[in-house]
Amino acid sequence: MADDKEIRKFIKSGAPDVGDSGRFMKDLERQIDLLPVPASLAGRGKERCGDEAAAILAMAKSRKLQNGVMSAAIAVVAVAVFAVVFVILQTIPHFEEFIRTYSVYVMSGFSVVVVCSVLLSLRHISI
Amino acid sequence: MDKEQFIRTVAQEQESLRRFLRVLCGGDSFRADDIAQEALLKAYLSFEKFQGRAKFSTWLFRIAYNCWYDSARTSSAREVVSLDEVGSDRPDDSADAAAGFQRQDLRLAVSALSEAERIVVLLFYMEDKTVKDIEAITGMPSGTVRSHLSRARKHLREYLDRLGYGRP
Numbered sequence: 034m035a036d037d038k039e040i041r042k043f044i045k046s047g048a049p050d051v052g053d054s055g056r057f058m059k060d061l062e063r064q065i066d067l068l069p070v071p072a073s074l075a076g077r078g079k080e081r082c083g084d085e086a087a088a089i090l091a092m093a094k095s096r097k098l099q100n101g102v103m104s105a106a107i108a109v110v111a112v113a114v115f116a117v118v119f120v121i122l123q124t125i126p127h128f129e130e131f132i133r134t135y136s137v138y139v140m141s142g143f144s145v146v147v148v149c150s151v152l153l154s155l156r157h158i159s160i
Numbered sequence: 161m162d163k164e165q166f167i168r169t170v171a172q173e174q175e176s177l178r179r180f181l182r183v184l185c186g187g188d189s190f191r192a193d194d195i196a197q198e199a200l201l202k203a204y205l206s207f208e209k210f211q212g213r214a215k216f217s218t219w220l221f222r223i224a225y226n227c228w229y230d231s232a233r234t235s236s237a238r239e240v241v242s243l244d245e246v247g248s249d250r251p252d253d254s255a256d257a258a259a260g261f262q263r264q265d266l267r268l269a270v271s272a273l274s275e276a277e278r279i280v281v282l283l284f285y286m287e288d289k290t291v292k293d294i295e296a297i298t299g300m301p302s303g304t305v306r307s308h309l310s311r312a313r314k315h316l317r318e319y320l321d322r323l324g325y326g327r328p
Contacts, residue, residue, distance in 0.1 A: 040316050044285040047266025049187060051178045058171050061197055065167065065204055073208035074163045 103154055111147050118143070166207065170200055173217050176287055177224050183282055184228050187267065195231055199224035214296050221283070221297045269319050277312035280305055 118139075122129050132139055161169070174196065181192035203210075203223050210219050270278050279298060283289040291309070295302045 041285045043320060048179055048286050049182045051175050054175055057193060061200055062167060064201060070163055071205060071207055074166055
């Protein structure tokens, strides 16, 4: 009984010959040249998307860097302010007593100063 | 892909596509090439619909199959469209038909199959498509494809055994 391989061999050996591919392709190209190039084959769509994506990534990277620098600057300022306060605390006895008595208010005021600094710095960030 | 790449890719696939259509058209190369050209122009104009989920050749075959199907259903006046007549032993009037097949055995063998079996057999054995590819091309569920393939194999085996094919 004929098996699968023999069936395949029989069909392939009897398949029609499709020569003259050159003529066929020439005709097809001639017809394609008469048609407008679809956007999906124009190459512009992908290039434009690629350029736009690159621009967005570059901007995001720049913003990230800016924000990082700003955050570092604020942290340095906060540490500096804290250091100054600490030095004053150590050198001025009455001040030290004042700080100890009103520590909650001092810490709250310090936090307000830091938050205000951050918020003010955000106002200058424009998109 | 751009226009030149499309043309280069199509140049690699056109032979297989035209061969498949030629058998479906009963050896009529003019009609087969007309349908092939129509299908390839449709593919060119609707390239954005090719999403890359299937192979490019599978997508081309699907378009070509649909074009042939539409042509076969609307053109009832032509002799070669009548699939029953493809199965007859009458000499074909088309000057090209005799040369369209390397062997008349193949023409007679596939003409004895049902339309669906014929299509599945040609795609599977002649064009080496997988069941999944055939499913994508014809829209038949894979179970149906396997079922047609199984029945077609049985008929072809009987036909080949009658011919004494493969016997030493």
